[in-house]
Amino acid sequence: MELSTIKDAFDRVTKKQKSSSSKTQEVIDQIRQEIENVLDTMQSVNSTDHVLDHKTVLNELKASLLQTAPLSQMEGTQKELNVALSKYGKLLEKNFNTDISKAYRNIDIDVHTLNQIIANHFYRQGLFEIGDHFLSVVGEPESAAVMKSLFLEMYQILEAMKNQDLEPALKWATSNSDKLAQSGSDIVLKLHSMQFVKILQNGSRDEALHYARTYLSPFASSHIADIQKLMGSLLWTGKLDSSPYHALLSPSNWDRLAEELKRQFCNLLGQSYNSPLSVTISAGVQALPPLLKFMNVMVGKKQEWQTMNQLPVPVELDSELQFHSIFVCPVSKEQATEDNPPMLMSCGHVLCKQSISKMSKNGSKLFKCPYCPFDVDAALCKQLYF
Structure with missing residues (x-):
């Protein structure tokens, strides 16, 4: 098209x-x-x-x-x-083919799980009334109460941040500081740094210095450059907007901090940052056109693609929709599997195990790499893990 x-x-x-x-x-x-x-x-x-x-x-x-x-x-x-x-x-x-029924397989869907996914999508978008109404309509009004309360807390924190109120966020970060540290997050430092800048901009140098000694000093050894920058800004108390540190006052800093908090909040909940439902729909929109085209070809050949274990054509998705590495053998054009993994040859090129087995007569002889003049010993090939 x-x-x-x-x-x-x-x-x-x-x-x-x-x-x-x-x-x-x-x-x-x-x-x-x-x-x-x-x-x-x-x-x-x-x-x-x-x-x-x-x-x-x-x-x-x-x-x-x-x-x-x-x-x-x-x-x-x-x-x-x-x-x-x-x-x-x-x-x-x-x-545009309006009939997409032939482009998907008929499978049994757990309706309860599907309802949970849809309701959680509304809750994680902050659409709590819509989520409640949806569950009421499908007859499961109490099934997502826990998840709703958790996302409700997140949006209360984010709403406070819109008004440049960091107290709810700092309270949440402090109570979860150990878990955040284990995940490698530095959002606790970022929140305290933003609060420090807010105090400094209000013109209270002594208060800002006391805050830094209390909350920022624990990060001095691991984030020395960030702490030095904040300490340098003390010289411009009340006039940061005309100082070399004016970037600390950029409104975009609040936006990035809010997004980071949302990401870390979802991470602690064991949830992905992006809604699974929106990711699935985005992937489906991209995959649908080639699937419909392939379906039309299969109908002409009187073959049923739903009985196939693997599609004979690749379905390309954008990089943000690819969550694990995929290797397709350049010789057989087949996607690697556990039974047919990618193998690194001594020349540096990679083929699937079955292709190497066929070319080497089940490892009984050397074979020439199809991409360079190097002779390859199948016994020396090493399995790759992506």
Whole structure:
């Protein structure tokens, strides 16, 4: 499917629509002007007590409108718009298959689990009322109460941060400091650093120094550069915006800190940062077109792809949707599996185990690498782990 072709057709429809709308407005303005002229004439005649047949004036207006032919003027541009819309609709039907039922396998779905996933998606987006209503409709009003309360706490912290109130975030970070440290997170330092800058900007150097000694000194050995930068900013108390450290006041710092807190909060919950439902839908949107195309080919060959253990064609996804490494053997074009893992040859190239076995006659002889003139001993090949 060529998206550029669809875009060009859409642009033509938009252009025709604007032209038709402009012409219609022009005709309406013309009719309005004719009517206003007639009304002015009739009012002028009444004010001077002249006798004038109003019917004659209206007949003149009718004759003028018939001569103007407003409908005929609009028919041309409207016809062009209708033609463009018709062609655009046919183009969409040609390029977008609305029947996707053949592109997925019929499997038994645990409805309860699916409801949990949908409700949790609403809760992790902060849409608590929608999540509650959804569970009420499907008859499971109490099934996600725990997860809701956890995400409710997160959004209460984030809402406070929007108002530059770090107390709820600091309280949460302090109570989970050990777990955060184990995961390698430095968000506790970032929160205290932001609070330090906030105190400093308010003009209290002594208070800021006391805060640093109390909460920042434990990080001095592991984050010396960050601590030195904050200590240097003490010289510009109350005027950071005109100092070499003005970047500390950037509003984007609050946005990044909020995103980091959300990420670490989800991490401690054992949840992914991105909603599993949104990730699944994003992957499905990308995978659907090649699957539909493949389905049409298989229907022509009278083969049932749902019985296959592996698709014979790759389905490419964006890097952010790839959560583990995938190796496809350049010789057999098959994806590596536990039974057919990738093997590193002595020349540095990688093939799947079965390809090496076939080329070496089950390891009975040396074989030449298909990508370089190196002779390879199958016994010296090493399995790779991605």
